[in-house]
Amino acid sequence: xxxxxxxxxxxxxxxxxxxxxxxxxxxxxxxxxxxxxxxxxxxxxxxxxxxxxxxxxxxxxxxxxxxxxxxxxxxxxxxxxxxxxxxxxxxxxxxxxxxxxxxxxxxxxxxxxxxxxxxxxxxxxxxxxxxxxxxxxxxxxxxxxxxxxxxxxxxxxxxxxxxxxxxxxxxxxxxxxxxxxxxxxxxxxxxxxxxxxxxxxxxxxxxxxxxxxxxxxxxxxxxxxxxxxxxxxxxxxxxxxxxxxxxxxxxxxxxxxxxxxxxxxxxxxxxxxxxxxxxxxxxxxxxxxxxxxxxxxxxxxxxxxxxxxxxxxxxxxxxxxxxxxxxxxxxxxxxxxxxxxxxxxxxxxxxxxxxxxxxxxxxxxxxxxxxxxxxxxxxxxxxxxxxxxxxxxxxxxxxxxxxxxxxxxxxxxxxxxxxxxxxxxxxxxxxxxxxxxxxxxxxxxxxxxxxxxxxxxxxxxxxxxxxxxxxxxxxxxxxxxxxxxxxxxxxxxxxxxxxxxxxxxxxxxxxxxxxxxxxxxxxxxxxxxxxxxxxxxxxxxxxxxxxxxxxxxxxxxxxxxxxxxxxxxxxxxxxxxxxxxxxxxxxxxxxxxxxxxxxxxxxxxxxxxxxxxxxxxxxxxxxxxxxxxxxxxxxxxxxxxxxxxxxxxxxxxxxxxxxxxxxxxxxxxxxxxxxxxxxxxxxxxxxxxxxxxxxxxxxxxxxxxxxxxxxxxxxxxxxxxxxxxxxxxxxxxxxxxxxxxxxxxxxxxxxxxxxxxxxxxxxxxxxxxxxxxxxxxxxxxxxxxxxxxxxxxxxxxxxxxxxxxxxxxxxxxxxxxxxxxxxxxxxxxx
Numbered sequence: 001x002x003x004x005x006x007x008x009x010x011x012x013x014x015x016x017x018x019x020x021x022x023x024x025x026x027x028x029x030x031x032x033x034x035x036x037x038x039x040x041x042x043x044x045x046x047x048x049x050x051x052x053x054x055x056x057x058x059x060x061x062x063x064x065x066x067x068x069x070x071x072x073x074x075x076x077x078x079x080x081x082x083x084x085x086x087x088x089x090x091x092x093x094x095x096x097x098x099x100x101x102x103x104x105x106x107x108x109x110x111x112x113x114x115x116x117x118x119x120x121x122x123x124x125x126x127x128x129x130x131x132x133x134x135x136x137x138x139x140x141x142x143x144x145x146x147x148x149x150x151x152x153x154x155x156x157x158x159x160x161x162x163x164x165x166x167x168x169x170x171x172x173x174x175x176x177x178x179x180x181x182x183x184x185x186x187x188x189x190x191x192x193x194x195x196x197x198x199x200x201x202x203x204x205x206x207x208x209x210x211x212x213x214x215x216x217x218x219x220x221x222x223x224x225x226x227x228x229x230x231x232x233x234x235x236x237x238x239x240x241x242x243x244x245x246x247x248x249x250x251x252x253x254x255x256x257x258x259x260x261x262x263x264x265x266x267x268x269x270x271x272x273x274x275x276x277x278x279x280x281x282x283x284x285x286x287x288x289x290x291x292x293x294x295x296x297x298x299x300x301x302x303x304x305x306x307x308x309x310x311x312x313x314x315x316x317x318x319x320x321x322x323x324x325x326x327x328x329x330x331x332x333x334x335x336x337x338x339x340x341x342x343x344x345x346x347x348x349x350x351x352x353x354x355x356x357x358x359x360x361x362x363x364x365x366x367x368x369x370x371x372x373x374x375x376x377x378x379x380x381x382x383x384x385x386x387x388x389x390x391x392x393x394x395x396x397x398x399x400x401x402x403x404x405x406x407x408x409x410x411x412x413x414x415x416x417x418x419x420x421x422x423x424x425x426x427x428x429x430x431x432x433x434x435x436x437x438x439x440x441x442x443x444x445x446x447x448x449x450x451x452x453x454x455x456x457x458x459x460x461x462x463x464x465x466x467x468x469x470x471x472x473x474x475x476x477x478x479x480x481x482x483x484x485x486x487x488x489x490x491x492x493x494x495x496x497x498x499x500x501x502x503x504x505x506x507x508x509x510x511x512x513x514x515x516x517x518x519x520x521x522x523x524x525x526x527x528x529x530x531x532x533x534x535x536x537x538x539x540x541x542x543x544x545x546x547x548x549x550x551x552x553x554x555x556x557x558x559x560x561x562x563x564x565x566x567x568x569x570x571x572x573x574x575x576x577x578x579x580x581x582x583x584x585x586x587x588x589x590x591x592x593x594x595x596x597x598x599x600x601x602x603x604x605x606x607x608x609x610x611x612x613x614x615x616x617x618x619x620x621x622x623x624x625x626x627x628x629x630x631x632x633x634x635x636x637x638x639x640x641x642x643x644x645x646x647x648x649x650x651x652x653x654x655x656x657x658x659x660x661x662x663x664x665x666x667x668x669x670x671x672x673x674x675x676x677x678x679x680x681x682x683x684x685x686x687x688x689x690x691x692x693x694x695x696x697x698x699x700x701x702x703x704x705x706x707x708x709x710x711x712x713x714x715x716x717x718x719x720x721x722x723x724x725x726x727x728x729x730x731x732x733x734x735x736x737x738x739x740x741x742x743x744x745x746x747x748x749x750x751x752x753x754x755x756x757x758x759x760x761x762x763x764x765x766x767x768x769x770x771x772x773x774x775x776x777x778x779x780x781x782x783x784x785x786x787x788x789x790x791x792x793x794x795x796x797x798x799x800x801x802x803x804x805x806x807x808x809x810x811x812x813x814x815x816x817x818x819x820x821x822x823x824x825x826x827x828x829x830x
Contacts, residue, residue, distance in 0.1 A: 007298035014282065015303055022275050022307045025358070028267030029311030030318065033354035036261060037319020040346025042326055045338035055235045056118030059171040060086065060207030061214040063233045064221065067539040067566055068620060068656075070204045075225060082217045083210030086113040087187065090175070091202035092509055092685045093195055094678050095137075095183060096154040097145040102671075102678045104180035104687045105141060107155055109190035116209045118170025120184075124149065127164065132188040135160040138181035153183075156193030157682045160185060171207075174233075180687070195683050198656035200510055201539060229621045231541065231565060261353055262424045263476055269361035270469055272304060276365050297366050304366070308358040312351050319350060349410050353403065360399030367395070427479075427772065428472065435471030438764060442467075452749060455740075456756035467761075474758075474807055475765045481803030482773025483780075486791040490781045493790035504662035505670050508677065509537070509685045511659040522680050523663055526672050530665040533577070535641050537660040538652065540569045540619035542645075545607050559606035562644045568660075569619060571647040575632070578642060584611045584630030587648045595626035596648040603644055604631050615645070620655050751812060758811045762804040770800060 055061060064071075064079065070089070071079065079085045093107040112129040114120070120127040122136065130136065135153065142165055145153065152159050169182060185193075196202060210217055214234040222232055276283070279300070286296055324340050407417035442460035460467050511519050516534060523530050542563055543550055556563050573589040575581060579598075587596050597615050609615075609628060616625045626647055634642050641662065663673065674686050737750055774791070781787050 003295055004298060004302075007295055008302050010286070010299045011302040011306070014279075014299075015306065022271060022303070024271030024274065025268050025304065025307055026311045026314075028263075028265075028271065029308055029354050029358060030315045032261040032263070032265070032357065033312050033315030033350050034318035034322070036350035036353055037316050037347055038322040038326065039319075040349060041319055041323045041343050042338075044343040044346050045323060045327075045341060048338065048341070048343075055209075056115070056170045057174050058207065058233060058235050059088075059114070059118070059174065059205075060116045061210045061235050062208040062218050062221075063174070064206045064208070064218075065203055065231045065233075066229045066621070067203050068199075068201065069229075071206060075228070078221060078224065079206055079208055082212060082221065083208045084113065084116060086116050086207045087111045088114060088205045088207070089187065089190060089196075089202055090205070091195065091200065092180075092687075093155055093193075094674075094682075094685050095141060095145060096675075096678050097147060098152060100675045100679065101145055102674050102686070103141055103144045104685060105155070105183045106175075106180055107190070107193075107195070108175075108182060108184050109187045110184055111187055114207075115170050116207050119168070120166070120170060121168040122164040123167045124164065130163065130184065130186040130189065132186055132192060133158075133160055134163040134186070135189070136164045136166050136184040137162055138166050138183065141181035141183060144181070154682075155183065155185065156195040158189070158192035158194070160189060193683075195510075197512075197683065199513075199538070199658040200683070201537065201658070203539075229541065229618045261357055262421075262428070265357040265361040266428070266469075266472055266476070268358050269365065270473075272300075272362045273365040273469075276300065276368075300366055301362075304358065304362050308355060312354040315354060316347050316351060319347065345410075349406065352406055356399045356402045356406070360396045360403070363395035363399070427476075430768075431472045431475040432468055434475070434765075434768070435468035438471060438761070439467045452753045453756060455753040456760060459753070459757045460760070470758075470761060471765065474761050475769060477807050478762070478765055478769035478800060478803050479773045479776070481799050482769050482796060483776050485796045485799035486774055486777030487780055489792035489795045490777065490787060490790050493792065494787045504533075504664045504689055505667065506661075506663040506665075506673060507687045507689055508661040508663070509658070509687075511661050511681065511684050513657075513659055515681070516659060519661065519677070519681060519684075522676050523665075523673055526676055527665045527669050530663055530673070532661060532663055533641070534659045534661045535570045535572065535576070536652070536657050538569050538619055538655055538657040539566045540617045541566050542615065543618045543623060544614070544616035544625075545609060546613045557606050560603060562600075562603050563607075567644055569617065569645060569647065569652060570641070570643050571649045571652045573649060576641055576643065576646060578635040579632040579646075581630050582633050584628070586630055591648045592650050593648075595624070595651040596629040597626040597651070598630045598632050598646045599628055600634050600644045601631040604628075617645070619652065624651055626651050755808060755812055758808040759804075762808060766800055766804060770796070 062082065070087075076085070088111070089109040091107055093105055094102050095105045096102045110130070120136075123139070127136065135155070137147065137153070141147065141153075142162070147153055147162055149162050149165060151162050153162060154160070166182065166184065169184075172182070190196065208217075218232050218234055222230055283296055286299075320342055323338075327338065404418060404421060407421060408414040439461045442457050445457060448454045448457060508519075511534065513536075519534075520532050523532055541550075550563050553563075573587075573591070575586050575598075581598075582601055584598075586598065587593075599609060599615070603609075611628055611630070613628050614625050615628060616623055618624075629648075632646075634644075641660065665673070670688055674688065677684060677686050740750055741747075774796070777791065778789055782789050
């Protein structure tokens, strides 16, 4: 019989069907593997759904879009040569019911072929091409204006019959963020509204279904019409905004999964150490009967492998089942709701991670158990000797090398995962070193006079003390509490800051310049003290900066979000409110000299721009250039007109444009002003700012909840590790408790001494946990999600104190079974 077969015979006979002694190992692996399996499966499901629905999400194989104009005949002929074409126009507008109630909408005009891919679904029947006097509306608009199918609604100067309620708009995701519900009309119906005029802000989109390679056909079209203002997308990049969100959320979830994995590994080590301590008599018996250290290591390795396999299998099952649950609970946080599917690759990866982490952290206690001689085991010396350093290092090194290799091979951003593993290893080494320092320092400190404090201090350095394991467990737990508190309070503060102290009440688009005086008069007739600010507004795209053409960039520089798509453009004689010149000078009023532009300082830093550098934009189908005259610091949270680029008047004054306006007024009369403007200015779109703020608050709040829920997995793993560390030290603490009780100590005194021990550790570790947790929180909030760093340090301190209290409480709960041990029985067993 081979040694492995003999080892399996012993291992099988000793295994408990209820996994007694190995439950911590089981729980930690279930948490770690389950988290990774759920994260990998969810990410793969969403990316697969985006890829599979690329055509329907985009509405075609190619999308060509241009602002404030429609394609001319030559451009339409070029599109037709590529494939079947569908034209849509979209713009911000207002809807009004018969009673004069209004609501902001995203008005979208579609032609008969729309949609080329996917299906426009209505709640009650199949969609058909719209007639000129019909509209399909979203359910939110139906509820807001108290409409019903068959009723009428006004867009601009025309009335439409509600012909259906939209259940699913196939290209909704690719359209991006909208203010208000969507309403669909035909192109002829849009002409009836009178909303399209020179200077109106609208976007024309042409979706093309083609049998040619989309990338090549797209490149040929843009090369032919360079400088005409066309933005393009293909089906493999149907929703870049959703992809960016998914990338950032994926990075955070990878952090959570790897954190849970590392913490689970520590729990595995503690669980194995605790289990082997209970098996000391059996190990001693095997050694007396002639078993070698290798055979004993194989026996318990097989037991641990068997339990690990069960834990990994359960974790994989939980990961699979968690995906539809997350999809149901996450709601609008996810870009798409993927259908249920089992993806083998992320499950294989999660299982491999779980197996490697179990092997890595189980190595030291397994080797230590085999290295202690039988006499030492009978005397209770399992914890007094460490594993052979060379064998332990080789085993753990091979397992960690496998983990690193798996990260590098499977991760989309290998450096990200590798950097995290390096940081996690550094943190564990730091905590382990701190644990050793605390143990040595406690041994050298003068003995306190108070007995209970002296007992607590002695417990940190006595023989068999698990100070190192407790420091690691407590340090990780407190760090996770701080991390979660900084993320949550920062996101909550970002939500609060979306409502500035003096925000405009209303925001208006497409105010005709020749009717500006009438626009102001209408508002002041209802609210005489209203403050109205107007600026010229048009849309344009940055095509070049310095000596760089944006089209030549392989990737957009970090922080240069203004290069993605179109931006609002304006011109002004004076510095806009909410802006402060930080470098350079503003031009003189009435400047008619060389074209100049003022740039946001943060964008200038991202693009490495200098004063005097040229900046080229494309507006109304033409390219125009200006020299950078100044950099501005912009108060983005003022909810006013905050333009990345402000030009001198001569650059854009001749471009057809309308005005945008903000109206600042006391609360209470907003609806009355909106109704008056809707009646007198049917082509003007007026939005209540509080509605926009409400949408932003909802999105950020959902994200904060999702982040907190994800981080909760790591916290659960941290609690399991702490329980494991306490369990691993139970035998030594039982012996101490029995001796103290024999010498006359009461249960209360023993419990107080142990509470003081945990309190000392918590106080020492709180500072380190605060530094590491705050640093990690900053990275998640600022670097991953791009929010402002606004933690509430009082709340963080309170959370740290609560976390310390929870960990101390867990430690004391773990001590209760020890206090119940009977001295005579415990001494016989020891």
